[in-house]
Amino acid sequence: MKKHYLAAALLVLSVFTIFLSCDSYDSAEYKEVSPVVMDLTTVPYPKLSDYKFFVGELKNLEPAYKVLPYDLNSSLFTDYALKKRFVWMPEGTKATYTSDGEILNFPVGAALIKNFYYENVLPDNITKIIETRILIKKASGWIFANYKWNDEQTEAFLDMNASTVNVSWMHNGKEKSIAYKIPGNLDCVTCHSSHTVYTPIGTKPQNLFKDFSYTGGAENQLEKWKQEGYLDTYSQNTLATVDWRDTTKSLDLRARSYLDINCAHCHKPGGACDIMPENFSFTAIANPTALGICVEPHDFVPNGEKYIIEGQNSNNSLMYTKMISIKKEEMMPTIGRTIVDREGSGLIAEWIDTMETPCP
Template sequence: MIKKLRKIAVLAVLSATLFSCKDDNDPMNPPSSMDDDYIPIPTSPVNLDMDAFPFNTLSEYNFFEGEMKNQTPVLGVIPYEPISTLFTDYAKKKRFIWMPDDVQATYAADMELINMPVGTILIKTFYYNNVQPSNTTRIIETRLMLKKADDWYFADYVWNDEQTEATFSLDGSFTNVEFMEAGEMKTTNYRIPSEVECFTCHKSGTASVPIGVKPQNLNSMYDYADGTENQLQKFINEGYLEDNLPNTINTVVNWSDETQPIDLRVRSYIDINCAHCHQEGSHCDYRPVRFAFDESGDPNNLGICIDPDTEITGMIDIVTPSLKERSVMYYRINTEAEEFRMPLLGRSIIHKEAVQMIGQWIDGLTTECE
């Protein structure tokens, strides 16, 4: 909307100039310093100095208005949410995107990142509700990714106890969180990642890339402050995305939506949680599985009847049809042992709901392995 308003304002000023009858040389009607037809051009108040990135504190960017902990975005900062979301020890997340004036992203393919311009910032805040003992909300960190000409760059901001400011750190640290989730008390020694850990998950060859900003993940409705709208269409309307999308997009499903087929739910879950490591040029590209949504329609890529490359006592295949207890995938997502758990980073406790779903899926498979 900000870029659309800018265009409207420019057209209005041109129109007023062309059709004005005012004579600037008329002494009885001198030009005013602020013409009645003047229309202010809206600009985003976000503060970004590419050379000074990262700033020392989160507030310096001016992403949010009012109390920063409320995460109310300023003009030009657009919220978004992938259809299926990454699990991080049950942390809640708020995601936003901002772009400079007069640039926009372009569509590449359903399963590929939209091609975002230099100056794009992705903002992701991690927080917990119902934190004990006072049953309050606690924001842990806000992560940024900035697109520069040569690569994406990381910055992480750790929130203070007062929830008034967040300070830059890429050293990595732990913080204990005790919280209620679905009526159950849970505890996590939450990991705030180091720069090396950020790169481990966002690695593509020698470059860094975002994970979730793909058409397949954003082709859904979102409740914005000004109404409900398809997220991709919102990006287009705001001038952040070129209007050249295909008529149909191969779209993931919400893995927690039990009305969807269980195989699509599983494939959507492992796409957002696992595929960024299990692809060419990434951290686990040596393993014999490919979990991206556009690839996991092939049973071999899902690991069905595929020998594991790492032997684990009692396991048969990566996915052993009808036998979840003999499947490496099920074992890895159902353990907290650091040397075996999957994903390797971003999780220290078991995602019970996902484990139940994947176990149900495996037990329902009827494929006969040779």
């Protein structure tokens, strides 16, 4: 009888030991894996959901594991559309830092995801996502993938042909209506080219050096990227742009930050407009000549403006004229907007009108 009890006890002990061993093994070996699907031989996929960047209802844009939200100090004006940005990189890869004013060097397989949406869309005051643009880094370089959302807000479909979406919404208490333009591939190439190589625009340390409110609390974005294994290093003394809407910052910094994010991707060496004298890069535009101050224009002059920027006279400055125009042959930028950025153009007018020195 004792032998039976002893055998039973040994059996129970063995099973318990095996259970503990398995549990310990599972705890030690379990590692969460990003669900993102990124087959570089088949992207771009026909639907946004195919990438599995988001969990739950697609329209909620709830990022999946290792899909990291981010923001920029100042945002490119796109007919007042709001934006939600995300980044994802393959496991074991990271971006590398070159300088504050240079685009981070992203690894092959990386994806930058930008969603364009409006709040208070009429008639029901709802939030409506219009499009999602994805930049994907292949071994041969970056490719573009634009996705147009359906009216039901359940899915977005690949659409590389320029199209429009009618949108009416409340903006600062006033109704606005536009035919929002989703860019085609040629539009993407125009703005995203540097020395004939396709490249992102906003993901420079100077634009990312800011706190972001993550689920676990606010943290500097570059530090967060480093902790997540998405960035090798960055400068603790980053020369950063500012939020141009922040009136606690100097007018000069705000104006230069606005010009950098809205204009410098074309108006810089290697950009689409590098035949012009202007260079609006934040790290370069302390130079009055590069800014176009008292520099005669080299292109079409609608109203006989003598200078690109005439100090103390925004109304006679070609830059301001182009910013407040919606004529295709006059306006700048020619892509990305159909209406005037009243607040942004107002900032530039104030900056010009308060310059210390007039032009001769």
